[in-house]
Amino acid sequence: MGIPAKRRRALAAAVLGRELEPPRANAESGVLLDAVSGTILDVSPHLIIIEDDEGHEERLVIAHWAKAWRGGFVAPADLPVGARVIIRALRQGKVVDRIWADVTRMTGIILSVSGRDDIAVVLDCGPHRGRRSVVIPYRSSGRVRVRYPRLEPGFLFDAIGTVEGTTALAQIPATSQPAYRAAHVPDPPAAYGGVQSKISGTAVWSDHIEAGVAYPMLEQSDTGCADAGVSCAALPYLALGSSVHVRNVCADRATVLPVVACGCMAGRFCDRCVECGTSPRGRVVELSAMSYVELGGDLTNGCFNVRVGLG
Amino acid sequence: MVAAAAQPILVFMLVIGGVAKLVTAGRDSEPGAFGRLGPAVLAPESWRKNALICCAIGEFGLVAGLLLVDHPAPRWMTVAFFTVATYVLYDLRRRRPDAGCGCFGDVSATPVGLRAISRTLVLTGMAVIVALDGSPGLPAPDWQVLAWLAGFTVVLLALSPEIEETYARLKYRAPCELRPFAPERAAARLRSSAVWRNHVHLLGSELPSDSWRELCWRFFVFEALNGAEVVFAVYLSGRRPPVRVAVVGGHTPIQQSIPVSASL
Incomplete structure (x- = not known):
């Protein structure tokens, strides 16, 4: 998707006379955490060696407070060799803070x-x-x-x-079951004041690999996703390749991410996240697991309160 | 005379109510349904749609009876219908204070209040008048009948919470960023614009190589004859939406964004 998305951004910028580069995260965005994913080659109580997604060998020190999750909390040294892990790392990505295995x-x-x-x-x-x-x-x-x-x-x-x-x-x-059937998604609330520049709601993660977000309100004809365009939050229409500014309200970290997939399933959930306070109803974005961890999310919690704006 | 004025109002209310219920039953979204379905919310979930359809069919049946049958039975059935409706609304208000009356489908989303119950009471009274006096078919208009008709209409409008709801919907329309807009309509707007006519000679094909929507704009990209790309952006709101164009790449320098109105 990468090349068409960049091309779309460039063409839209040319025709509307706007900045080609989307606004970057700034000092107010907070510091992103490092996330590393790969397969365990060896693990001991103090050191984990993994082969990352590019095929490089990475050695990370395991902090004494670090915990691992593999269906339940376990000691990092108990993780099996060959397990696929996502690691939240500190100190330029060299100290393991949290490990999720085979999640x-x-x-x-x-x-x-x-x-x-x-x-x-x-x-x-x-x-x-x-x-x-x-x-x-x-x-x-x-x-x-x-x-x-x-x-x-x-x-x-x-x-x-x-x-x-x-x-x-x-x-x-990951959440409580919505009381309605998937075909009966509630209508979004009336947008009396027009579209808000920032939309609050819930951010979740999914297994998609490409860094970015899956977004529910895409035109079906543009995406080939017959279930797109459904959301119980009042979301504006965007396209694959649009940039969105995603802020984890709970951890106060933010970044700009591209829309890389159709979030048709996320749009059908009309739930709230109670990670820190109670979010407004509706899943706004579905992040890749790596982006979710970089923004400070805990994969086993399943969601964080988010504020999203058009990047 | 009073019955002659009441009968058309009953017929009108029953027809509008029946049509609105059928439209609501045909939609596929829930649970706002609590606000829309009215008394059907008291039925088990799997019966709610059928309950709405049955109610609408019953209303159409009463309309046919009032207009076509010269017998008191349909007129007294109308009385029974509105009497039961009054009780059901009273009961709904007591058991489900969050539910709307559903009398006119999803427009009747306001929780049942005294106004909605009073309106059904007034309609019951009008049905009794028609049953005691009435004759089938619509009456011949005269000034007194029209005066009564106007009076009943004013009373019913005053007792209808749907008026405020409709006004709010018209006044606060969803902004264009949230409204679906068919790509074919946007393409038709583009092709009817002056910008299109001025640039169509540059295009190698009349079929876009890419098209996408972002907020209130739909973009169309065409391959140009000189290897460049011509990008059109069509605004998706308003009667004479602005259309912008840029020629990008190829042997032609990138033009700056050119705001041009379709009306030009």
Whole structure:
């Protein structure tokens, strides 16, 4: 997507006579954290060696307070070699603060449910992500079902879990289940005062790899995403390649990110984030896991309160 | 005379109510539904849509009976309909104070209040007058009938919370950044503009190589004959929307943004 997005920005800037470069994050944006992702080559109580996504070997010191999550909190040294990790790092990305291993997020519309102890769920994750089979293991089914009482076709599902082999295991619910069916998303509130320059709401993360955000209000004809253009927050229409200024209100960190994907699933959730205070309803952006961590988010919390403006 | 004025109002209210309910039932969004569905919110979720459709069909049936059947039965059925509606609204206000009356679909989103209940009471009274006196079909107009008609209309308008809702919707229309706008309409606006006519000779093809929307602008990119690209930006609001153009790359220097009105 990269070249068309840059090209679009350049052409739009030329025809509207605006700055070609989007505003960069400034001193008020706070300092972004470092995020590193890769596969564990070796790990000891004080050192972790990973092969990052570019194939380079990285050695990071593990801080004594660092915690790791792999379906539950474990000591970093207990992580298995070969696990895929996302690391929040300090000190120019050399000191490990937090590790999430084999973490994945399962967001979609329930298509079918089967099984009694271990519950198998098939999700429709949108036209661009396709279908996905997930398993709610018996040990997690209690805490998932207390937040997702209606495991029925047509309702929304959003959980955080781990990938073991080829199986995605839902470990913790990411949010409470919306009371409505996925096809019945509430209308956004009336925009009496026009469009706000900054929109507050919820930011979540997803498994998409490209750094940037998935945004719900895109024109269907421009994106090829038949489910785009649905949101219960009053969001303006943007395009793939538009830049948005994303501020994590809880951690007071901000950055400018491009719209890289259709956020058709995020738009169907009309929930609030209570990470710090109570956000207005509606998921505004869906960040890649790396961007989410860089902005100070905790992957197991699933969301942070966000303020988004057109970059 | 009073019945002659009341009957057209009953017919009009039943038709408008039935159409609005069918439109609401045909839409696919919820839970604002609590505000729109009215008494149907008391029914189980899977029955709500059918309840709305049945109510609309019942209203159309009463209209047909009032206009076409020379028998007291449809007139007394209208009385029964509005009497039950009054009770249901009273009960809805007690059990679900957050729900709108749903009388006219999603326009009736205001929670049920005394005005909505009073309106149904007035309609019940009018239905009783029609049942005691009425005859089928619409009456021949005369001055006294028109005066009563105007009086009833004023009373009903005063008792209708939908008037404020409609006014607010008209006054506070969603801004163009939030409104869907078909790309085909934007393309039609572009092709009817003077900017298009002035630059069409530069284009290698009349089909855009790329098109996207951002906020209130839709952009169209065309390959030019000299290897450059011609970019048009069409504003998506207003009757005579501005259209801008720039020629980028190729052998031609990049032109600065040229604001030109489509009306020029």
